[in-house]
Amino acid sequence: MVSEWQFEVPTAGSKRLPPDGRYMEALSSQGYGFEVAIADLVDNSIDAGAQNVVIHFLRDGNELVSLVIVDDGKGMDEDELDVAMTIGGRRGYDGKALGMFGTGLKSASLSHANSVTVVSRTKRTRPAGRRWLMEHAKRGFECDIIDPTYAQDFVDFYQGCPILFQGTIVRWDGVKDFPQHGGGGQTDRYLHRTVNKLGLHLGLHLHRFLARDDFHITISVQDVRTGVEYANYGVESLDPFGYPVPGDPTYPSDFTAHIPAVGTVTLNAHVWPPHSSLDEYKAFGAVVEREGFYFYRNDRLVQAGGWNNFRQPEQHLALARVAVSLPNDPDAMVFRLTVKKDGVQASPEFARALETAEDGKGRTFTEYLADAERVYREARKRAGVTRKPALPPGRGIDPQVRHVIEDELPLLAQDEPLQFRWQKLPNDRFFEIDQEARLLLLNQHYRAALLGGRSGSLNDAPMVKSLMYLLMQDAFQRERMGSRLKDNIELWQAVLVAAARAELDRMAD
Structure with a gap:
């Protein structure tokens, strides 16, 4: 029995406990959505300096067989490829990189596919490839080495689309989300729905990159036997702050929040115009879910809406959107990015700082919220519409x-x-x-x-x-x-x- 509290826990040595093979199953069960997983792979392409990324849905007649993502980034040699395919492998991320944890490629891919193959080529090295097959991975982290001849053929197949002198190909096989039977138009309906959702997700979360002249994402559907391309879509930038005229002419405005652990954080507060029908406003689900904070990390949108325990969402604040660039200080723990890069956990320190945040005109952040609510209510009042309350929509409604x-x-x-x-x-x-x-x-x-x-x-x-x-x-x-x-x-x-x-x-x- 401990007679008094000890602040330091004494140890008697150490012991190496490598992870069990089932760790791979746990890694691939983190709840990655399909669009979130693809976006994670595109992040790697951006980090590699790619200017073009092509997402291929490959079909054999009516059956979808594989998904392939190709980029024209700087590529990887064999040593770099081994690091990229290592669980938690560190690639020396710099301060501007979108990657963080060294797990995205593996966990995102194996969440949706039974195997992931990566083939890459640099300007100075021949193509090399590795494959994680879930069955092999569970037996003890066994990563397959791709036959060099196949790796060369694979790169040659995508020569000019978009690979020129260098690039990387990620291939998913046994994709769990694909229809099991493609007959009766199931494949066409799946592709129509999935390509649309994927395009919106990438267009939103990577909108700052897509707005540039030197970066493009294409989604295509191609037949593996005939080479016929059924469809080809360019992903468009969807700026969640891309309105023509603000709902209040005194906005947008920058509010300054002082957080001791990280210093000054700027809140770029916007008021959307009411009754907007633009995709940038309405294309991403319920508008009430898209009000609030839009957190960016190195220009990549990592959270699209939500108030992070500062307040509850409500219809009257549907026009309020606030852009926040996360400080590049992972040790501060004020903002913690999820592994999937689909949300931010903010500490209570952030909410306290919002209470005293002000803009250059001396307005408080609370006054900004009141202004956004006023614009919404006045627009409803001008329209002369008082809609009768309805029962909430429930089970069975899309x-x-x-x-x-x-x-x-x-x-x-x-x-x-x-x-x-x-x-x-x-x-x-x-x-x-x-x-x-x-x-x-x-x-x-x-x-x-x-x-x-x-x-x-x-x-x-x-x-x-x-x-x-x-x-x-x-x-x-x-x-x-x-x-x-x-x-x-x-x-x-x-x-x-x-x-x-x-x-x-x-x-x-």
């Missing part, structure tokens, strides 16, 4: 639709959300209402007609569900339905059943 509803309507936050479910009903009923359970049941018999033969999912038929959500607000908010509302419901039933049956007839022809 997240994109849910975000817009939350942005556009005041919600009855204390009420249970309105949910949707497919269920077997009489064929003369398109829907049924369960007021007590806040549930709107849709007739399973007509599901195929609404989906056009596509397979169903939890959030399918977003158009029909959105219209039903809007139509049925009165029915769910009233304890008793009057004769007029009941008559309207019967009218909607008849019209919707007729429309659904017409769709079934079309499918049968």
Whole structure:
């Protein structure tokens, strides 16, 4: 028993405990989103001085088989490649590098693929390659050496696209996110959805690089057998502060926050113009989630919105966005970047500094928030619109639709959300209402007609569900339905059943 507290813990030697092979599984289970993982690999290309990055989705007919990322950066020789493929390997990151921890390439890749192959060439060395195969990695960190002939052929294949004299290729095989069966248009739908989301994510988080004349990202879809390129998209910069005219002419303005551990931090505060329909404002999910701080590290956006425990998000601050460049002092611990580079943890010291932050006009940061809220409220008032509160959208409504509803309507936050479910009903009923359970049941018999033969999912038929959500607000908010509302419901039933049956007839022809 310790008789008194000891400030120093005594030791009796040391022992080396290497990680178990299962550490690779833990490393690849950090919750990387697909777009976040790809962005992490593009960061490596930027650090390598690449001017062009091409993201290839490779398909064999209807099947997606691999994903390949090619850049024209400075490349790596064999020794540098070994370091890059080592877990936690340090490549001598300088103060302006986007990489930090030495795990991104491996953890991002193996989160989404069963194997990752890296082939690289410098101006002075022949192509070399390494591969992490998850099964080998789990047996004891065994990294495969790629056959030199294949490495040369691989680089030759991408000669001029974009590799010229040097560059790096990252190849994912066994990609977990790819459709298992490409028939019935599944591959085309997956690519349409994924390429769009990926382009938006890269366009936002790398917008400062993409705005330059000497850096480009291209997403392409190519057939591995024929070489036919199905699609080719250039990723556009999406500046979250790219409005033509501010919502308040006295902004943007720089506020200065004094944080003892890191010194002075500048907060570049903006007020977006109200009712904006620009992609830079609305293309990234719910607007209320995109208000707040936009943290940058070496010009790379690492957090897009959020108040970091300074306050709670609310609709009235939807126009407030603040750009903050993180101080390059990892030992200060005031700002801690996540390994995935998709968020920042700020210490309470940052929130305290915001309370006294001021701009050159003597305005406090709290006054800035009040100005942003005022612009939002005045715009609503000028529009003469007072929208009736609605039940929160719940299970069965597509997240994109849910975000817009939350942005556009005041919600009855204390009420249970309105949910949707497919269920077997009489064929003369398109829907049924369960007021007590806040549930709107849709007739399973007509599901195929609404989906056009596509397979169903939890959030399918977003158009029909959105219209039903809007139509049925009165029915769910009233304890008793009057004769007029009941008559309207019967009218909607008849019209919707007729429309659904017409769709079934079309499918049968």
